[in-house]
Amino acid sequence: xxxxxxxxxxxxxxxxxxxxxxxxxxxxxxxxxxxxxxxxxxxxxxxxxxxxxxxxxxxxxxxxxxxxxxxxxxxxxxxxxxxxxxxxxxxxxxxxxxxxxxxxxxxxxxxxxxxxxxxxxxxxxxxxxxxxxxxxxxxxxxxxxxxxxxxxxxxxxxxxxxxxxxxxxxxxxxxxxxxxxxxxxxxxxxxxxxxxxxxxxxxxxxxxxxxxxxxxxxxxxxxxxxxxxxxxxxxxxxxxxxxxxxxxxxxxxxxxxxxxxxxxxxxxxxxxxxxxxxxxxxxxxxxxxxxxxxxxxxxxxxxxxxxxxxxxxxxxxxxxxxxx
Numbered sequence: 001x002x003x004x005x006x007x008x009x010x011x012x013x014x015x016x017x018x019x020x021x022x023x024x025x026x027x028x029x030x031x032x033x034x035x036x037x038x039x040x041x042x043x044x045x046x047x048x049x050x051x052x053x054x055x056x057x058x059x060x061x062x063x064x065x066x067x068x069x070x071x072x073x074x075x076x077x078x079x080x081x082x083x084x085x086x087x088x089x090x091x092x093x094x095x096x097x098x099x100x101x102x103x104x105x106x107x108x109x110x111x112x113x114x115x116x117x118x119x120x121x122x123x124x125x126x127x128x129x130x131x132x133x134x135x136x137x138x139x140x141x142x143x144x145x146x147x148x149x150x151x152x153x154x155x156x157x158x159x160x161x162x163x164x165x166x167x168x169x170x171x172x173x174x175x176x177x178x179x180x181x182x183x184x185x186x187x188x189x190x191x192x193x194x195x196x197x198x199x200x201x202x203x204x205x206x207x208x209x210x211x212x213x214x215x216x217x218x219x220x221x222x223x224x225x226x227x228x229x230x231x232x233x234x235x236x237x238x239x240x241x242x243x244x245x246x247x248x249x250x251x252x253x254x255x256x257x258x259x260x261x262x263x264x265x266x267x268x269x270x271x272x273x274x275x276x277x278x279x280x281x282x283x284x285x286x287x288x289x290x291x292x293x294x295x296x297x298x299x300x301x302x303x304x305x306x307x308x309x310x311x312x313x314x315x316x317x318x319x320x321x322x323x324x
Contacts, residue, residue, distance in 0.1 A: 014148040014156065021144040021157040022164045028141055029168075036122045036138045037172050040071065043120065045092030047073035052106055054155040055098040055162065062096070062166030069174040078106035091118035096166075099123075100142070100158045102130020111135050124165055126158050140165055201288050202281030204318060205302045205311035211236055213309070216245050216269030220256065223248055223268045232314055234299045237272045244309060246272035249299055278303045281310050289318055 002010070040047055047066055051059035059075055066073035076088055078097075089095060095114050097107045102125035111121060111132065123136035126143045133139040142165050148156035212230035214223050216237055227235045227248070237246045248268050256263055256271040263271075278301040279288050288300055292315060302311040 010150070017146060017148040018157045018160045021161045024145070025142065025161050025165060028143075032138050032140060033168070033172075036140060036169065037176060039120050039122065039138060040094050040169075040173060041176055043092060043094045045090055045094070047071055047094050047096060048076050048089050049073060049096045049098070049166075050076045050078045050107065050110075051098035052078040052104055054159050055100060055104075058159050058162045058166065059096070059098045061163060062098075062170065065167060065170045066173065069170050070177045071170065071173045078104065078110065089114055089117075089119060094120045094122060096122045096124065096169075097132060097136070098125075098162055099130075099132055100126040100155060100162070102127040102132040104132070107132060108135075124162050126161075199285040200281065201279055201283050201285055201302055201313065202310070204285055204320070205281065205313040206232060206317065207311045208309045211309070211312050213238060214248070214268060215240065216272075217267050220253075220263040220266050220268055220271065224253070232299060232312060234312065234314070235268070236301065236309060236312065237268055238309075242308075244276075244301065244303070244307075245269060246274040247276035247299065247301065248272045276301055280305065285318060288313060289315075292318075 047063070049059040049063040049066070050056075056075075056077055063073040063075040074088075095111075097111065099107055102123065108131055112135075115121060115135070121136045122138045122140065123132045124140045124142050125133050126141075127133060128139060128141050128143070142158065142161045144157040144161050146152055147154060147158060148160075210230065211232060212223075212226035212235035214226055214235050214237055216239055218226075218237075223235050227233065234247055234249045236244060237248055239245050246269070248271070252271055252273055253263075256266065260266055260271070277291060277295055277297060279291060281302050281304065292298065292300060299312060299314045301309065302313065304310045
């Protein structure tokens with residue numbers, strides 16, 4: 001049984017071998033890589049990524065990465081392809097086939113059928129002289145000098161190299177397509193990034209008809225009743241003309257009590273916060289968060305392009321929308 005020191009030494013060896021494999025891979029990139037990008041960009045179909053065994057697991061991840069970064073792609077298991085799933089592949093598609101040896105029987109069975117109908121083939125192998133490499137329109141060399149496995153048998157460095165090469169393809173395609181953060185969010189609507197980039201103020205605000213709106217001459221006690229009914233901890237104060245004059249919040253109430261004491265006959269217009277901060281409904285909700293944090297406020301008015309009150313929101317609304 002190995003000691004702790006030996007286990008750490010072995011783990012470090014694995015990481016060094018796999019890191020060296022990726023470094024060597026970067027140094028070997030050439031025109032074949034750019035040709036692969038050109039083929040995929042010129043395609044009117046999808047990218048099908050296929051493999052078997054450990055290469056199949058890597059192929060599935062490459063397909064998922066491409067699909068989430070702007071290149072429509074899906075995984076087809078090589079063994080299933082020869083039993084009917086080949087019908088998923090059309091002449092407009094590009095097949096990326098992964099095999100370290102380049103001699104996988106299932107892949108070599110489907111390659112002639114894909115090529116016969118006009119599909120393009122990109123092979124990722126560790127053997128530039130293999131059958132799969134020779135049949136490919138483009139061959140990407142994922143050769144490694146040794147596996148990280150002490151027996152030099154289990155796919156380790158070779159699968160890492162293939163995975164990194166697939167990531168390089170996906171990122172190069174992302175850049176070529178001008179795929180940005182908002183595009184990424186649209187393909188990840190259930191994630192935190194999707195919520196932050198796709199949620200607008202208008203999606204989370206309370207509409208104007210649910211907000212306490214009072215006149216500048218309203219007495220503070222009446223305003224407090226309206227605030228309680230509104231549930232936002234604030235009231236919008238407006239002039240008779242309808243122009244927004246200010247906002248009255250719990251903070252304004254505390255300050256008014258400290259200054260005046262008896263508020264029963266005090267008009268809200270004398271203790272409100274004039275010219276409150278505001279935001280447009282089409283702005284991103286994360287911009288509202290940034291504004292609230294910058295000005296140290298908990299409520300924000302939402303104003304339409306015509307200057308009318310569209311709604312309001314507070315930090316609790318943003319917490320509920322999970323953009324904070």
